[in-house]
Amino acid sequence: MARGRLDFYYEFASTYSYLAAARIGPLAEAAGVEVTYVPFLLGPIFAAQGYSTSPFNLYPEKGRHMWRDLERLAAHYGLPPIVRPATFPANGLLAARVATALNDASRPGFTKALFLREFAEGQDISDPAVIRQVLAGLGHFCDAPIEAAQSQANKDRLRAQTERAQAAGVFGAPSFVTPDGELFWGNDRLELALDHAVRGA
Template identity: 40%
Template sequence: MTQPTLHYWYEFASPYSYLSAVRIGDVAKERGVKVIWRPFLLGGIYKMLELPIPPMQLNPMKAEYMWLDCARQAKRHGIPLHKPDHFPQSAVLPARVALIGLKEGWGEAFSIRVYQANFVHNQLISDVDVISQILAEMGQKPEHVMARATTPENKQALMAETQEAFDKKIFGVPTFFAGDEIFWGDDRLELALETAVG
């Protein structure tokens, strides 16, 4: 019997994706579900949909509420959350690095650290020094990783992931796929896992 699998599509700019990134390891393990981490660029999808980035700026009251709700959910799960001074941040650099890391087995831990840089330590995740420091702390050689992350092939790979997200009708993050079934939002993670288990 094959192990149940969940695809976790995420974007480093998103605070709700951060909540899922921190939670998903344990809650998936409890249910025996394997998680495939799928970083992509949500901004690329907004561009294809001709939406402003982020679309929430159209509704400032909703944007204000988002942080309130996210803080409540973080508290409920015991997850630290600090509203970053810069929001939303460009995730191009860490997403390119994450793709390399996921191929080499350190992508999940790296992704969590990037989220913590953004939503706990108020750091700029588009900053090469910030990402390099994370890599060094993880025992990676930052310059070697950066060189591989910025090859034309890897840049193209991230664009292909974003195109696949669009083709799968992903419009926000986090999004989970259990087979062909789509679930949007950190608060649908448990339901997505139940569906994956079947």
């Protein structure tokens, strides 16, 4: 029985969301925390902050450090070496829509597998063929989730999730929000967020 709950807000274009998605499952299970995976779009939130693209692109020195930091952390966590996608940030709209359309049981596996395609294999996650391959690898019939993802109801749901993230104070990804409204930002705050979720249950 879960001892706490945590909302995991992530964006498929986010490098540090990749690290969090790779780690959160076993850590949450060990802590007895039930995690809700909430894909959202950083674009509207960045636009509200006055950013036209990722801050890692706007500030080149910060971007260079981020990629090196990502390489070090991937090695530290025992993840595959980082392979940079040709386009950064990626267009994660289709990926987010598909993740939103999937049920709660399927969403974590899809999320982790697609992030691996993006940052461990350098693949273009905006390519429907990549999405289809990931779905097929997880045992899904590809057409149904993609068709559901493009429905107006699902588009509205993703938009609502992005608005919900913004209302919760989310300004970057990954972010973790506990039921009492406490916000934790960044892969390096995952353990602290899980601990708070347990103590606040």
